[in-house]
Ligand SMILES: Nc1ncnc2c1ncn2[C@@H]1O[C@H](COP(=O)(O)OP(=O)(O)O)[C@@H](O)[C@H]1O
């Protein structure tokens with residue numbers, strides 16, 4: 001457990017007013033709710049939740065299966081349309097009873113990086129192309145995009161897999177490539193839904209450390225859905241989701 | 255920007271090429287079918303064109319030998335020849351015959367003509383035209399008979415003196431040519447048995463001086479229809495110009511069989527279109543997961559649509575090339591004439607491109623409905 005060094009974290013349950021003055025809000029969720037289906041079959045997956053996440057913060061979303069974690073994270077990622085409430089990302093009003101931007105995909109490819117339980121790489125593109133695809137769609141110069149891809153892969157310890165196809169990678173390698181992809185567009189927010197579920201304990205922890213490091217170095221807000229209680233000390237804040245209700249958990253100083 | 259269509263194709267190249275080859279074969283069949291249709295229409299006029307006649311004199315109140323039974327006295331030709339403006343004449347007979355080669359029946363269409371008249375089979379490629387009044391025959395190459403071979407027909411033995419190429423009747427049967435007297439004998443008093451039958455019935459009208467039509471050539475500058483009209487006034491005959499005879503042929507004879515094949519070709523083309531659309535649609539639906547990921551990471555609809563349409567069009571074009579290869583390889587195996595022309599192929603290319611784009615639009619429509627959230631989990 002080489003990475004499980006105690007982290008020097010201060011108690012981080014700031015008052016909103018205090019925070020606004022000192023930090024910049026990246027994700028602001030107000031009375032956000034999501035109901036799947038209609039009438040008798042309606043499932044209230046998220047019930048009027050509100051919270052705010054700031055630049056460079058790492059936040060864990062904890063909760064039992066079916067509690068609404070994925071729903072919440074995909075609403076923040078503009079993948080799932082909320083039913084009610086308000087969502088503000090990087091200072092821009094995204095949702096207020098309806099979408100307030102015309103192109104959610106543009107927002108995604110410019111500001112958000114995703115990491116999912118399964119790596120979700122595109123099988124017919126090699127590793128480098130999987131990583132450069134989003135920057136290239138953002139009109140980034142392809143030399144710059146490729147240089148960045150190489151750097152990220154080296155950083156993640158899979159620099160030799162540049163021209164491999166996803167099918168030639170192990171689970172851990174795929175997940176690291178997926179992380180590299182989520183970082184390639186210099187996102188403001190990284191949303192990760194059980195990113196370490198497919199990895200063994202050691203690897204899982206090293207991936208989490210990596211994300212943590214990114215958050216502090218690049219000032220990225222990171223929201224991670226996880227089951228792994230061992231990860232908790234790595235995060236700045238903990239959000240508990242229970243039956244669609246989100247509550248902030250006070251973190252104990254180690 | 256990375257070309258997604260190209261990357262996907264090269265990722266599963268074998269599958270893509272096999273699909274293109276399969277669709278290509280289907281389109282190849284369409285091309286051959288169009289060729290068969292063209293061949294049918296073209297063949298129908300070969301015999302008529304080969305006569306190089308200007309006028310057809312046939313039995314009164316009939317449409318001539320290509321449409322119905324027409325009998326006319328052979329002597330009429332001398333009266334026709336006497337008309338001002340007529341250059342030469344020939345009495346002609348037409349009949350279906352069964353020839354036997356190595357005990358195998360070959361259905362042929364026999365034409366009898368006046369040896370020494372203006373008419374001679376122009377499709378001759380080997381040997382010589384008929385010279386003798388009797389027992390000589392010219393056959394088409396595809397009958398299988400060789401030059402100088404002897405054939406037993408009716409009660410006589412004939413020698414092959416000439417070979418034609420691509421000489422077929424309006425219904426596509428291979429042509430053979432006899433001298434007029436031989437043809438008359440075959441047509442009007444076929445076998446011993448028939449003669450006995452006729453005798454038993456006291457039917458003595460087995461005249462060998464009957465023909466099916468008289469064909470005539472005119473001097474340059476002579477108005478064919480005017481002369482035809484003139485002849486009809488003097489003689490109890492019906493006279494058609496070559497063009498009129500050709501129209502009758504197309505209207506009465508080929509129209510139905512060509513419509514039949516034309517109809518079949520159209521249906522085949524429709525079926526092929528449906529299959530191509532389905533294949534393209536399935537191809538797109540096979541990429542649901544990839545499309546969902548693309549949407550998830552923020553690819554615009556344009557990127558996705560481009561990928562689908564490019565692949566579809568490439569599939570269509572490759573299939574089209576395969577179709578041409580396929581049809582040109584197989585075309586010679588067909589017993590009847592099959593004509594592949596580039597304008598038909600071009601038309602098919604246009605149709606295939608349109609169908610590919612339409613097929614991909616169905617795919618695009620479904621692709622745009624794919625929920626990016628479906629890429630998550632699992
Ligand atoms: N697309 C959907 N349609 C209907 N119900 C859904 C859908 N997605 C999730 N749910 C329901 O919403 C609730 C929360 O699901 P989810 O957000 O996936 O939870 P978690 O990620 O915490 O396991 C569950 O009851 C689930 O069945």
Ligand SMILES: [Mg+2]
Nearest residue numbers: 069070071193
């Ligand atoms: Mg989940």
